[in-house]
Amino acid sequence: MPLKEYPAGQAFSGVIGRTFDVSQPAWPAPNRAAKGAQNVLFIVLDDTGFGQLGCYGSPISTPNLDALANDGLRYSSMHTTALCSPSRSCMITGRNHHSNGLACITEGSMGYPGANGYMPFENGTLSEILLQHGYNTYALGKWHLTPAEATSAAGPYDRWPLGRGFERYYGFLGGDTHQYYPELVADNHQVEPETSPEQGYHLTPDLVEKAKSMIADAKQVAPDKPFFMYFCTGAMHAPHHVPKEWADKYKGKFDDGWDAYREKVFEKQKAIGIVPANTSLSRHDPDVQDWNSLPADERRLYARMMEVFAGFLEHTDHYIGELIAFLKEMGEYENTLIMVISDNGASAEGGPHGSVNEGKFFNNVPDDLGKNLAAIDDIGGPKFFNHYPWGWTHAGNTPFRRWKRETYRGGTADPFIVCWPKGIKAKGEIRTQYCHAIDMVPTVLDALGIAPPTKIRGVTQSPLQGFSLKSSFDDAAAPSLHVTQYFEMFGHRSLYHDGWRAVCPWPGTSFTESGLGFGAPMDHDKLTELDAHGWELYNLNDDFAETKDLAEADKARLIAMIGMWYVEAGKYNVLPIDSRGTLRLGEERPQIAVGRKKYVYYPGTQVVPGNAAPLLVNRHHSVSVHANVPKGGAEGVLFCMGGNDGGFSFYVEDGKLTYGYNYVADQRFKVQSSNGGIPEGDHIFSFEFTPTGEADIAKGKGVPANVKLFVDAHPVGSGELPVTIPLTLGLAAGVAVGADTGAPVMDDYAAPFAFTGTVRKALIDVSGGAVEDQEARMRMYLARQ
Structure with a gap:
């Protein structure tokens, strides 16, 4: 006899007696798909243009995607x-x-x-x-x-x-x-x-x-x-x-x-x-x-x-x-x-x-x-x-x-x-x-x-x-059921309607022609000017690739489509327009833990992604790592942020305490301790990053800085960074303690270059206090976490 089932969330449909022999069981029905239900597979490629697949005219060989097209x-x-x-x-x-x-x-x-x-x-x-x-x-x-x-x-x-x-x-x-x-x-x-x-x-x-x-x-x-x-x-x-x-x-x-x-x-x-x-x-x-x-x-x-x-x-x-x-x-x-x-x-x-x-x-x-x-x-x-x-x-x-x-x-x-x-x-x-x-x-x-x-x-x-x-x-x-569609990205706007496209490019038809680069800010007055004079109009039925601008020839249609763009913008939460491009990456956003000046991290934990880590570009900061060095010494990464596309690493190499900085894989700088090897036993290894000039973010330059190295508050080395990263250490760059787990920040070691001693914990301090004045406080702070 088949099992009796009833839809989940509905009343029990069996019979409950005083004992099992006078009762009839029923079960909540499992969530089953309809008989013969189809599988669904989305395959999403990234940054692939209209003319790059073989079945769209490209000389690049894509036989398997072409086969799907031929079968569909x-x-x-x-x-x-x-x-x-x-x-x-x-x-x-x-x-x-x-x-x-x-x-x-x-x-x-x-x-x-x-x-x-x-x-x-x-x-x-x-x-x-x-x-x-x-x-x-x-x-x-x-x-x-x-x-x-x-x-x-x-x-x-x-x-x-x-x-x-x-x-x-x-x-x-x-x-x-x-x-x-x-x-x-x-x-x-x-x-x-x-x-x-x-x-x-x-x-x-x-x-x-x-x-x-x-x-x-x-x-x-x-x-x-x-x-x-x-x-x-x-x-x-x-x-x-x-x-x-x-x-x-x-x-x-x-x-x-x-x-x-x-x-x-x-x-x-x-x-x-x-x-x-x-x-x-x-x-x-x-x-x-x-x-x-x-x-x-x-x-x-x-x-x-x-x-x-x-x-x-x-x-x-x-x-x-x-x-x-x-x-x-x-x-x-x-x-x-x-x-x-x-x-x-x-x-x-x-x-x-x-x-x-x-x-x-x-x-x-x-x-x-x-x-x-x-x-x-x-x-x-x-x-x-x-x-x-x-x-x-x-x-x-x-x-x-x-x-x-x-x-x-x-x-x-x-x-x-x-x-x-x-x-x-x-x-x-x-x-x-x-x-x-x-x-x-x-x-x-x-x-x-x-x-x-x-x-x-x-x-x-x-x-x-x-x-x-x-x-x-x-x-x-x-017939096409999708008749109207707005577009907006970094202030670049357009609208499709029934075979026509109105386009308002920003910062212009090209960087060369506008004299502006990607991310140029657009204020209210500029937006008003663009709405009056910056829109183009194309008839896609005759001009698939948008080569013949009809804005002057069909002003009435263009004006109507500009108004329609604002209707769509109001309907779908498009405003305000923000054209600032990469500058938006540096904006402060709400964090789960707010208002901290000190961050404690531990080895063996998940990498803390950059967007959840403290922002260390263009600001004074120090990192202190509480570690134990066994007899005979140790080597490896104590603390790092970033990857081979940019970031910094604090590590021990050939017995020397080392700070390595990777400026967007363009230049790499090293500051090392000037005396003998690192001491055995429990110690706090620190570096202090102090800006020595101004950043020029528009030209891709973060602050120049002085880096000082310390062992238990005693200075052991210093050096200068002529330039640093201005905005972001990388979209995926995060905090790693005791190893460099991804693509290595520095090219003089192979990942993960795990520290061969024992790392207990690490402290990032962005309060601005000097390492020399705070080492005892840091030791206490680290010990109590």
Whole structure:
């Protein structure tokens, strides 16, 4: 006899007698998915432009993604927000990024409802919805949706992946990570990679292996239970890291430069129909150098940077192929709705000349061509945090103008592949319907036959703001349901409405033409002037790549669309506009523990992320470490913050107490003790950082400083730092005690270079008091913690 069940939350439907023999059992029904429910797989690439996948006209080999397109659909008018966190919030909630509190990346949050970084619970995620319908839910790779100041072990964890409806998580919480030394989190705790770069470790295959195991873990127990997997590679965001043999596949393939790439890709795009035949290629961007006029050494460097990027993309495609092959092997492929998307257009964070350290961009530090040339043989390996130059960014977004962070279509138009063998009859076709990342959740729910919930965990839900694309699956002529869509990113604004786009670029159509750089502040008067004279107008039906400005010819339409932009801005919490770019990274934000001048940290604990650690740039501070040195001495890291892209390390090397400073991988400085080896036994090892001049943040220079070293308050060495990091030690840089757990800050030791004595605890003091005057107090303070 089958078990009797009753819906959870309803009254018991069995019979309760005085004894079991006169009673009838009944059980709360398990939360089972509907019979035949489809799996859902989102594959989210990072910083991948419209013209970079093979099936979108690129010469880069992406056979596995191309195969998904051939077995499904490619959309030519998918749009994102022009930046990662904002776009990702749209993908999993079906609401606009300002509605999600994500006007910017979480590190650039501001104290306004549309920008505070706190994705509200009334905007439920697809994982939270499908969890209610009996799905397993998994997230892997890049998250970047937790307020940056809440990513430490102190939480709160309610906006980590497991707090937003995912049952399992493996990946990194920040915006990017080192592909060989990633900052990894499993569920709600930090973990270290299982192998090293020397043993062949790379993040992408690690993510794929974990994804396969999560699916297998559940399917071997409950084969009919569907899953939703949100799989987000670190690729193709910088650093462009890939084993050398993958990059070498492309040797010589880009020697003719970015302009030639654009022309070839554009012709291919027209030939395969991904852009209309009447499309005109957008102009050569004024901020991009003319390839043919560059010196041979520069062309060689830039070609190699693109070879590394291409190898990285093919490597990523290969491992995505392994995940798809696994689904086929398990018999789950046909029954899985797969959506592949990028979070924005190709990235310009490498600057005009490319970079061996993307951290320079976030600190306004210009790149040095000579140093980049010297690094050419190591680009792609673990030593550098590399990124290609603007020319390849522009080429990657062919046929559009501009790039990530800007709301021209180069920043917002992205590849989008939908493959669902059991649910879509059409194969290998192109769809032209206008769509946006907020349409993904409504499309999935429509395909699965699930109504958006009115409540999730007791929280009344806001309406979805996107539109289903299901009607276009088997009907190429289905009308676009998404008629109006606003855009805003760092003051760069645009509006789509019924085939037209109005665009108001900031700081201008290019940096060269405006005379301003990224992050130029926009005040109220400037905004008023822009609304009067700064908008452009394009008819996408005739001008797919936005090359013919009709603002003067159709002023009435433009004025109406500007007004419509403000209506949308009011509806979705877009205001106030804040164009300040990287300067927003340095804003003070609420912390769980406020008003401290002293911070105590312990070895063997999770790394404290930079946004939850004290801000040490451009200010007086000291660090004291209570440690025991065994007989015969010790070596290793006592305390560090940062990675090989920038930061500082306090360590013992060759018996000498050492302070090492890494200025955005451009220069490294060392201050060492001048006397003999460090003493044995219990001691307090300290350094004091004292600014000796002013910072010039706009030019990428933090304060110069004097560094003094102490053992038990006795000075043992001092030295000068001519320049320091002005804004951030790195998006993922955090506090580590007793070891350098990621990519090593200094290049004279190998990670983790753990201290071979015993570290008891460490104290950061930002009160401004001198170490010499406070050592006894520090010893007492450390001893009482």
